[in-house]
Amino acid sequence: MNLAGHLKHSVFQIISSIAKEEGIEAYVIGGFVRDLLIDKPDSLPKDIDIVVIGSGIEMAEKVKRAIDEEVPLAIFKNFGTAMIKWGDTEVEFVGARRESYRRDSRKPMVENGTLEDDQNRRDFTINALALSLNKQNYGDLLDPFDGVKHLEEGLITTPRNPGTTFSDDPLRMLRGIRFATRLEFTIEPSTFEAIIANRERIRIVSQERISDELNKIMMTLQPGRGFLLLDQSGLLEIVFPELHAMKGVDEVNGQFHKDNFLHTLEVLDNLAYRSDNLWLRWGALLHDIAKPRTKRFEPDNGWTFHAHEFIGAKMIPGIFRRLKLPLNEKMKYVQKLVQLHLRPIVLSQEIVTDSAVRRLIFDAGEDLEDLMSLCEADITSKNERTVKRHLKNFQIVREKIIEIEEKDSVRNFQPPISGDDIQRAFGIPPSRSVGIIKNAIKEAILDGEIPNEFEAAYQLMLKQGESLGLTVQNEKEKGD
Numbered sequence: 324m325n326l327a328g329h330l331k332h333s334v335f336q337i338i339s340s341i342a343k344e345e346g347i348e349a350y351v352i353g354g355f356v357r358d359l360l361i362d363k364p365d366s367l368p369k370d371i372d373i374v375v376i377g378s379g380i381e382m383a384e385k386v387k388r389a390i391d392e393e394v395p396l397a398i399f400k401n402f403g404t405a406m407i408k409w410g411d412t413e414v415e416f417v418g419a420r421r422e423s424y425r426r427d428s429r430k431p432m433v434e435n436g437t438l439e440d441d442q443n444r445r446d447f448t449i450n451a452l453a454l455s456l457n458k459q460n461y462g463d464l465l466d467p468f469d470g471v472k473h474l475e476e477g478l479i480t481t482p483r484n485p486g487t488t489f490s491d492d493p494l495r496m497l498r499g500i501r502f503a504t505r506l507e508f509t510i511e512p513s514t515f516e517a518i519i520a521n522r523e524r525i526r527i528v529s530q531e532r533i534s535d536e537l538n539k540i541m542m543t544l545q546p547g548r549g550f551l552l553l554d555q556s557g558l559l560e561i562v563f564p565e566l567h568a569m570k571g572v573d574e575v576n577g578q579f580h581k582d583n584f585l586h587t588l589e590v591l592d593n594l595a596y597r598s599d600n601l602w603l604r605w606g607a608l609l610h611d612i613a614k615p616r617t618k619r620f621e622p623d624n625g626w627t628f629h630a631h632e633f634i635g636a637k638m639i640p641g642i643f644r645r646l647k648l649p650l651n652e653k654m655k656y657v658q659k660l661v662q663l664h665l666r667p668i669v670l671s672q673e674i675v676t677d678s679a680v681r682r683l684i685f686d687a688g689e690d691l692e693d694l695m696s697l698c699e700a701d702i703t704s705k706n707e708r709t710v711k712r713h714l715k716n717f718q719i720v721r722e723k724i725i726e727i728e729e730k731d732s733v734r735n736f737q738p739p740i741s742g743d744d745i746q747r748a749f750g751i752p753p754s755r756s757v758g759i760i761k762n763a764i765k766e767a768i769l770d771g772e773i774p775n776e777f778e779a780a781y782q783l784m785l786k787q788g789e790s791l792g793l794t795v796q797n798e799k800e801k802g803d
């Protein structure tokens with residue numbers, strides 16, 4: 324097979340010319356070739372891996388000089404690699420190598436090798452495909468391990484013995500599951516057996532790399548499948564015990580609860596269908612995370628998971644810290660989604676009062692739409708009519724939200740009277756009384772007892788102040 328037609332980008336021509344002048348061989352290898360064969364895209368994939376039979380760094384330096392604009396070049400001497408960023412394309416150069424591993428590290432010892440050696444060190448047959456950039460066979464596909472056949476069959480398998488491949492670098496187990504999920508491929512049975520056998524080796528991989536793969540699985544079209552594979556391989560129990568704890572069904576007096584793990588994966592896939600916001604997807608994955616801890620069987624009520632939304636929200640920082648996920652506003656956002664995930668459901672089941680909707684808008688703020696999406700994704704009944712009925716109820720809640728939003732703007736609630744205003748009016752320093760009055764005003768607005776306006780809030784302030792024994796020292800400055 325020849326794919327020269329897809330190698331028109333100037334960077335390939337430049338590499339090809341330099342290779343000829345220097346009398347060394349160069350190839351495009353890995354993900355670029357794989358994705359080219361899958362999609363045959365018109366635009367160039369964003370990252371390109373080049374392997375040269377010689378020094379990758381020297382090749383990169385020559386390519387940089389040959390490009391007639393200024394492009395950044397990063398050299399990683401320790402790894403023997405170099406990277407050029409040309410526009411939004413990243414081209415990575417490496418010398419062909421042969422690798423050997425020690426038991427305690429996924430960092431190999433390397434020596435120079437042939438193209439075959441280099442293809443042989445690749446993780447999967449579909450990632451070991453190379454295209455020649457040499458003049459005599461420009462664009463020729465070099466496929467020593469049947470990668471093209473496996474692409475056609477939708478199969479993930481390794482060039483070498485899978486056990487050695489995974490034991491050498493256990494990160495490959497997660498990569499395999501990630502590719503199987505993203506491409507909707509099957510992991511070849513003996514390859515999957517080797518993952519199961521080597522699952523404990525994942526412990527030598529850094530948490531950053533593990534979480535990087537988890538995030539990539541999260542961003543696929545159907546991440547649920549990835550987590551199912553993680554579970555079936557035994558990796559989930561090691562890398563994500565809280566999620567693993569959600570598995571299974573208990574029975575008391577003939578009453579079962581649903582399998583919270585499978586339910587969660589269904590919610591995640593539903594959500595992924597609606598949104599590609601990574602953190603909203605994390606919210607879906609974690610929304611019921613405290614169910615195992617809060618599970619009780621109550622003779623009168625059956626299975627209950629009291630307060631699982633609050634306890635779940637409390638678990639988020641610990642999980643994020645261990646997974647080395649960001650501990651910033653992204654985490655707070657996920658916490659908020661977990662904590663509030665039952666609120667719209669409760670609303671949709673009752674007669675929706677204005678004040679309940681107002682409080683939801685206030686508590687969820689700018690994340691209300693995301694919360695609604697999560698709740699809609701959370702409807703997973705097998706019965707289509709039940710699903711339809713719930714979705715319709717949510718639609719009513721959504722309409723009510725719009726209606727209330729138009730009436731009172733509580734989403735980014737700014738109290739019409741500030742703490743300063745209260746201090747000035749009564750001539751008092753910052754104190755408990757100020758807080759009490761402020762809170763009373765907020766509550767009254769959220770409950771719809773007074774409108775979200777200065778004058779009404781001022782009157783309530785006076786009333787509250789009076790009952791606290793305060794008298795007005797300064798007349799109002801705001802208002803009309």
Ligand code: ATP
Nearest residue numbers: 352353354355370372444445446450451492494495
């Ligand atoms: P993507 O960029 O879409 O995540 P990719 O296959 O390009 O997929 P990269 O991480 O960019 O993945 O790696 C480029 C190539 O390097 C891979 O196609 C594979 O040939 C090789 N490779 C990457 N990581 C490993 C690894 N841990 N073990 C063996 N080969 C690897």
Ligand code: MG
Nearest residue numbers: 354355370371
């Ligand atoms: Mg890549």
